[in-house]
Structures are given as C-alpha cells and as structure tokens.
Amino acid sequence: MQRIGVFVCHCGSNIAATVDVAAVAEAAKNQPGVVFATDYTYMCSENGQNLIADTIREYGLTAVVVCSCSPRMHEATFRKVAQKAGLNPYMVEIANIREQCSWVHKDKEIGTPKAISLMKTAVAKVNLNVPLQEGESAVTKRALIIGGGIAGIQTALDIADAGYKVDIVEKSPSIGGRMSQLDKTFPTLDCSSCILTPKMTEVAQHENITLYTYSEVENVSGFVGDFTVEIRRKARYVHEDICTGCGLCMTKCPSKKAKNEFNRGLNTRTAIYTPFAQAIPNVPVIDTEACIHFRTGKCGLCAKNCAVQAIDYEQKDEIITQKYGAIVVATGFDLIDLKPFGEYAYNLSPDVVSSLELERILNAAGPTSGHLQRMSDHRQPKEMVFIQCVGSRCEDDRRGKPYCSKICCMYTAKQAMLIKDHYPDVNIHVFYIDVRTPGKAFDEFYRRAVEDYGVDYIKGQVGKVTPQADGTLLVHGVDLLDQKVVEINADMVVLAAAVEPNPDIRKLATMLTLSIDNNNFLNEAHPKLRPVEAATAGVFMSGVVQGPRDIPETVAQAGAAAIKVVGLLAKDKLKTNPCVAYVDELYCNGCSACQNVCPYGAISYTQKEIRDHGVREMRRVAQVNPALCKGCGACSVACPSGAMNLKGFSNRQIMAEVDTILCQ
Amino acid sequence: MTKEEANIREEVLLISGCDVSRCMKCGKCSASCPAYDEFDIKPHQFASYIARGDMNALMQSKTIWNCLGCFACVERCPRDVRPGRLIDGVRQAAMRRRGGSHLQPEDIPSRIDPDTPQQLLMSVLRRERK
C-alpha cells in the first residue's frame, strides 16, 4: 500500500473561490492509502514546495497528489520537488482542479464535489504508480549527411569545424549538387562555381570529413545517438585511392554518345566520365550502359591507357556499415517533368528549354561554352520569351505543384540581365503572374532588370507556343493589363519550371520514419520553433528538402542544422523518456500487431526462452527499444493479448481512473 | 450588387459548380482562348466580376454568346476555376431569364448548307435555346 500525501492548492482565489479546498483536503483523508492531506494558498510557491518536501520526509510518503492547476503547467515543478525530497518524480500525480474545474464552474456547490472526484481519481491512479527511471543512452560522436549539395556541404563543414566526424553520402559521382550547375547567383551575381568550388575542396581536405560519392543509403536502424547505417558504395570501376584524376581515360573513350546528365541532356559525354571539370572527387566512373566493354566485352581502351591501373572492370558494389549519433537529410531538389506542358512545345522543339537548361547554356563550362545559342541550329537568339510559374501555384496535381517555387522570379531576372549584359541586342519578354521578390536587395535587383536593362515584363500568361516553318516559335499570350493578345516570334522560350523535392526522399523518409507533406517536402518537428529538426529524434534537415528556398537561406539553415547536431553530439549520454511501452513476455504471442502500428520502429522481435506454468519454451516475443519509443501507447491498444502496456499510463492505471472519475 | 444580381450570382455558381475565390488572376485562360478578340469581357475577368457580383454586365456581354466551348481554359486553369463553365453558367442564366434563345429558329434555314451536320444544329439549339 502506498503512503500518499494530498496537497490542495488555493491558487489564491483562482481555485478557492469556486472550490471548498478544505473540504477537498478533508475528503482526501478517507481515501485508500492517504496518510496526509492539507490545503495551502500557493503550492507552487517556495513555501508550498517546502511544505510538500517536508511532508514527504516527515511522513515517509511514497506518493503525492497535488490538486492544483493543469499538469501542463506545474507537473514538472512538483516532480522536481519530489525528487529533491528523495521520492521518485514519477510518483507524483496532478488533479487538475483549476483549468478543468474551478475556472469552468461558477458555483462552489458544483465545483467542490467535482474537485473531490478529480482528487479521488488522481489518488486511485497514484496508488498504482511505480517508480520510473529515466534511461540513458550513449552518443556516437559522428554525423551523417545525406546529400552533397550546398546544403549538405555547409552542414558538414560546420559540424566538422566544431570538431566532430562527419560523413557525406552523395548519390552522384561528385558533390556540388544543383549549385554546381548554376552560372551566376542572385542578387550579387557571384559566379556560382567560384564560391562553391573552394567549399567543395575544403570538404575534400577536411580531416573530419569522409566523402562517400556515387553512394546511397541502403538501410537505417537504431535511434538518436546510436544510428546504424548501411551505405551502398556503387561500383565506379575506377579505384578512388589509385586514380590520379589525369583524365586520359576520358579522352581515349570511344563511346561518346551518352546523355550528359550534368548538362541536362543538352549534349553528350563519354562512357567513362566525371560530371564536370571541378568534380570532387576528381575520379571518373564508368557508365556501364554506355560502355563498349560492358556491352560487348571488347574495347578496354581506358584500362589500357591508365598509367596507374586504376580501372577495374570487376569492381563490385560494396556495403559499408557505420554508426552515427545524428543524421542530416539534405537531398535537395530537381525540376518537375515538363512533358505534360505540351502547350509550350517543350516536347516538340529543342529551343524551348527549362530554366536549368538555360543555366547550363549560359555557363562557360556548359554545352555551348557559355555562348547563348539555340540548341536546334546554334544561332544566337534575338527574341527570347521567359514564362514564369510553369507548374508552380498549380492545383492540377497531374502536372503541377500547389506551392510557389520561390526562386524563379529572382533567377529569371538574373538570367535576363546576364543575357542583356553579353548580348544587348537580345529582346527579352517575361510573362509573369506576380513578381515575388522578398529578400535583401531582391526587389532592387528585379527593378534593375526592368529599368536599367529594359527587360519587358508582361503581366499575363502564355496559352500556346507554336513552332514555325522559319524556325521561330510563335508565342501566343495575353497582356492582362492592356487586355490585348501578345504574339511574339521568339527564337527561344525559357520555362521557369517548378522545383520539387528529389524523389528519393520517399524511400529515405520510410527508412528514417520521417513525415513528409503532400508535396514530398519533409515536415519539421515544429514549423516555427523547431524548423530544422525532424519529428524523429536525432534527424535534421537542410535545404530544399524541407521547402523551396534560395542559396543564402539554405546556407543559413545548414548552419542551424549543424548547431543542432553539434549540440547533440556534445552530450555523452542522452536522457530518455521513462513513460515508454513495455511488454509482458508471458502474454506476448509474437503476432507483430504492435510493430505494425509503431510509428517509430521501436518494436522488434526476439526469440526468448519463456517459463510458462513451469514449462520452458522458446518463443518469439516483442521487445521495446526505450530509446526509440515516444510513449504514444498505440501498441498497447493494438495488442490482442494485453501483453503491451505503457509506463505511466498503464491499462490498470487508466482503468482505475475510469472506475473512480464518475463518483459523486 | 442588386438583389437580382445576387440571385443570378448564386444561380451561376450553382450551375457551374465553380469556386471563383480560387482564381489567382494569372490569365492562363485568356491566353488559351481562341476567341479572345471576340470577347468584350475576357475569360480571366469572369471570376472577379462574379466575385464582385457585377452580373448585369456579364449577362449583357458578347462573351457568353461568342464562347466556343472548347474547354482550353478549363483544361489549363491551374487553380481549377474553370472559366468556361462560368461563361456557360452565365449564358444559361441569361437564357432562363430571357425565356428564349440568342439565335432564333427562323434565322437558321438561311445559315445552313447541304453539308451542315446535325451535330452543329443540335449543339446550337442545346447551347442557345432554353
């Protein structure tokens, strides 16, 4: 039997005005297990706290009920008091007689009996409380960054500079991401590679950073502080540790017809390749679908020409397993598929390009060596039309996205100015819905395009782009302000396509039990107050994987994610919530019902010897990982045999509350 | 907005089943309209006219009789406002109030030729006659 003390708070007159607090204390004295009951003006005051602590010692209390405000207000306070007085903090229960009694009712004759029954309910529950211990788990001092774009690079550098080990897993053969494909960046027009390449090099040379390019996360298990991750290192067929990056193999490769992904398919590359000249690591990979040796068994020119014998056609994928304390998801974005936008003739004409394709065309390292030209006939265009919001702000989910992609207004102004800088005779028309430029020096940037460069902004949209016999593109649109049809014979049309999260995120979200929104962006633990943390403890996010954003915002968020990771890795041990699920192995029949409803992957199964009525046998029984369990209790309801239970809210405790709460 | 206009608006919204508040005034409908120059009130204006309750202007517009019913605006509207259905709705409301049609039956014989398909006559009658 517990020795329970009941403390009834007046909360000044907040409670005492509508509840006869003395009567509640008096009634408590008759309750089973109650050895002490009193009332006091402010239980949360220092005197009130001392009253509780002293009584615990003096009466040798094993449990405490405080009848006061909501547990959401002061449960933590009274638990600390108990702990200081030598009582397990989880032996404290609160009866909410303020928010849910005295403030709801106006009459003492109603408030008092209700407060008494709430007190009785808390006593009934606390009679069944057991001391709970907060667990501890160790922290592996190493972070994993998934994605090697600017978001992942910056996060990795910030964590590594703080002194922790970081691994970057990047799917493609080089880090750099989308930013490495850009020409210049708004609103300052810095050259993208000029500011990115030094960071890439820094990553490669940092003693705390390990790079796994051409690699993918295969499996994740474990929990905050102790993740175990399997990484598939895809076969490059080139030994990273031997290759000197001389590039001779690429010049000798006779298979030159493979689609160049880095240049968005605008030109071709060799079968053995690095995506771009500044690739990190500067080690080529062999595209087996394009390679003559892999298709026919012949050729082998790259291997023959490699002075250091780095090429190995027999190389196999390799799985490495590594432990991490924290994981940052920074998988970035791609543009949406433009095929469903047939009205813009994207499928019909090579001179209708996406904004990212134009970025490659403008880039000195791109397919046209930075010369602005049409992909059909390599002529320099004279009339160009930009169409904004292609697939953005579009409720039709068969081809678009409901959100604003945020970066398009700015990069369009940038592309227009870059073109006008180099080719002042090009006429540029921009069809827009709204021009959105919130950001430091952003609107000024856009206005410069209009006022200084004479870019023609047309408020309206384009209905159809029709290729003409003379090779031009007839752009048919409407100027909504003039209420007039606008027809432009353009040489090139640029589509500002919506951004969308990298499709890999779905698979990754399942592995990491992350929640994603309807558009495949990751959900934050709290959209305002915990913007870089996932709901799953120990997982963080950085960059466009969370929502559309530009480079400065991404870098800022990368820093925020890094400090969260560093804050976690700086701890030696993590405290765990003790109100977690537990299993009565005797009743467990290993049916997996609990595992299926657990949103955190906290339940696994093990073969265990069970003694049941004197019989020993091996059984498959559930086991709960307390570090992963968040204590929602879904498993305890799903369990058909009643084996699953929840500490702090056990079946018996809740039943005791139900039994008592309706008493008069 | 007069009471009568309020009634017409309600009727148009019911007939069309459209939600004009979703319109973001992008102009894709007008840009897609093959009969844009034949319209006095343009497709993209319908949503705001209806939102404002300026129904008399819509009821008297040429647009409701000149719309081709080609659904290009309906297909391409990124907000599912479907201006073509709004135009259809206003035309229906107009016909119901006038108790008759735009094109009179006696006008028709002079306009047909030996190849005129039944489909054409049926369509005109269905679209323009109550």
Added chain:
Amino acid sequence: MDLTYSYFPGCTLKTKARDLDVYTRKTAAALGADLVEIENWQCCGGVYPLGSDEVGNKLSSVRALNDAKEHGRDLVTVCSGCFHVLKRVNDDMKNVPDIRDRANRYAQLAEPYQGETRVLHYLEVLRDAVGFDTIRKKTLHPLTGHRIGAYYGCLLLRPSAILEFDDPEDPSVIEEFLEAVGATPVKYQMRNECCGGYRSLEEPAFTNRLVGKIFADAKASGCQELVTACPLCFYNLQKYDGPDKLRVRYISEVLAQALGIDERGEVR
C-alpha cells in the same frame, strides 16, 4: 477476347457523316470486333448539358449507357461529340449523387444506373482491344509515304480529368494509329486547338480564321492531309477556303483504305 460492343452511332453519322459510320462498322467487322447498334437510341444532344442543375437533357445518354449495361457491354462511339457527352454524363452518374438520383427518378429503369458502363472511343478499341499491331499485320495497302496530321480538336481531349482519353496538350493516339497503317504521322502544335465548333453557323468568317491557323501550322509542319474523328470539325475544315487547305478525311476511312475495304465491306 470478346470484342462485342454496344454501338452508339449518333445523329450525324446517320446522315452527313455516313462515311464515318459505314467505315467504322466495316473495319470493325474486318478486325473481328462486333459493334451492335443500340436499339432506339436518341441523340446525345451534341454538347454536354451545361447546367449542372438540369437533368432532362442528360436522359438520352443515360438510356444509351444503361442499355449497354443491361447487355453487359462497353459502349463504343466514334463521333467525338457523342464520346464527349456520353463520357461526361457517365461521370456525372458515377460521381455526382444529386444528378444520379434525379436522373434515375426520371428514367425509371429496372435498376438504378450508377455509371457502370465503360464508354470507349473507337480509337481506344483499336488501340487496347484490337491492338495497333494487329492493324499493322492486317494492313493490305499501307499508306506509305503519306504525311498525315491528326486533328484532335477539343471534344476528344478536354476536360482530360473526365475524358481520360489522351494527353490533352500532346496527344498521340491518332499518330500511333497512323503509324500502324503505314503512314508517316506528322505532329503539329495546333492539332488540339479549336476549329471554331458550332460558331460556324453564326460567324463562319470567324471559324474560317481559326481553321486557317490550324491548316497553316499543319502545312508548315509538313502535313499533306489531315484526319479527324469529329463530324463538326470535318465540316468546319471542309468549309475552309484559303491557301493552306489540305485534304481532310475521317480516321475510319483511312483505316478502311489500309485494310482494303470498300463501302460494301468487301476486301479489295
């Protein structure tokens, strides 16, 4: 596979567009498909009834759809207008409870109709049931060297959410069909733009302008002739008298030519 279908010819196919009807039946027979004409069918109305609060003018479609359901068959039509109306009314009967309830109260069928019938365009039968490969094999007179453009118009494609016929902005089923009969399909951008439709009765000059743009684009893209499945498009295209005019035929006529079938259904 059982290739027996209920067939809804539609008003125009019985009179001005006899070619579309006759060649559809004959080619279907030659390809092993049985098109059984619905008894006592009534005109679909030409355009989809626009007032969602009106039910009476949807009943002729409901009766045809129900007749197909009672025979346990899919309902096939080749006129774009009929396809458009039947498919949209069917969608209402399936998904709009108010229209479904009221239509059933009027129609007084043995058992309420709830959109069970599948509405198919003849092109879908050719593609999915017969198969373009079969057509390729049975083609006796391939249209080799013919550069033909498909003219889709509006009624087959839009609104695509309900018609689910093809990509509304970049359709390809007629091109695939043309390729199967040995022709060289030519994609041109204006193939899904409106011909002016029913406005040709009141404003022939206006529809003439629209058709002119379509022909101009088709010709500039290298088409030598156009094919269509819609009698109204056919009429408007035929009436055009401008410099870019091309020959226009129905898809079924082109199919018949390829299969070597004459008007009486005999193989030549």
Added chain:
Amino acid sequence: MSVNENMTSPEAVLERENLAYLGDAKGENEGEWTPKIVAFCCNWCSYAGADLAGNNRASYPAQIRIIRVPCSGRVNPLFILRAFQKGADGVILCGCHPGDCHYMTGNYYTRRRMALLFSMLDYLGIEKGRTRVEWVSASEGAKFASTMNEFAQKIRSLGRNVRLEDIRCRN
C-alpha cells in the same frame, strides 16, 4: 429557480445541467438525472484545448470528466466499455486534428478503431450518439466547450444508459 423545459440555448442547457447535478449531489431531486460523461483527451492537443477552455472561463457541464491520455490512440476500447459499465451515459474521445498528431499517426488509428467499436456498440443497442470522436486542437478552447455542451445535450436527449451499466458497479 424553476427549470424551463423548453430552454435550448447553450447557457440554458448548461444551467439546467448544473442545477440537476446540484440536485443529484444533494440527493434532492427525485427522478431528476444528469448525464455522466467521460472524455478521454490526448495530452498534446485536446487536453490543452480543455485547459484553454478553462483559461477562457468557458463553461460546460460539471458531469463531464476528463481523463488524460498521451494520445487518442492510447484509448483501448475496453476503457470505453468499462466507462459504460460504470454508469457513464456517454463517452467522447478527443484527439489532435488529422495530420497534427504528436505521434504522427495515432489519431488515424483512433478514427478507424472507433468507427468499428461504435458501430458494434450501436449493434448492441448503445446508440451511436452516445459515443463520439472529435478533433480539438490546443488552440480550440471554445470548440472544446461547445463540443462538450452539444454532447451533453445529445446524451440528455438519449436518456440514461441502461443497457451497459452494471448495477453492481454503482459507486
């Protein structure tokens, strides 16, 4: 104060409930009865919503008693049966709005589970109106109070639960 039988405004209903409750408590009113209701509230949204109702001094009948659970998904159907057995006239479950569950999916399980339980109870003769699932967020104090008032009124119209109450359990 006399009780007007036709009073239906929320304030009037509340007053009537509380008067009846008062009578019950004093053992004064023969045959008068107040519906007893158990409300299970999830800790993150609905319990906070109930707190907010109190903060705003919004009233609801005293015979509505709240049990705090970590998540609406923690509510075992047995708890609900037990409440009825113990003489509850109605049971309401409150959780986070769909998509807002603190534990990501708990309220979806609740919705499915309760749909089954309630239709089974209905089959057993416990009218569907006696059971309810409602989404109340931490910011919806007013909604919490109005939901409770509505629910109490509904239970009153259904009368006393006599089918599942176990008279041996009366306390």
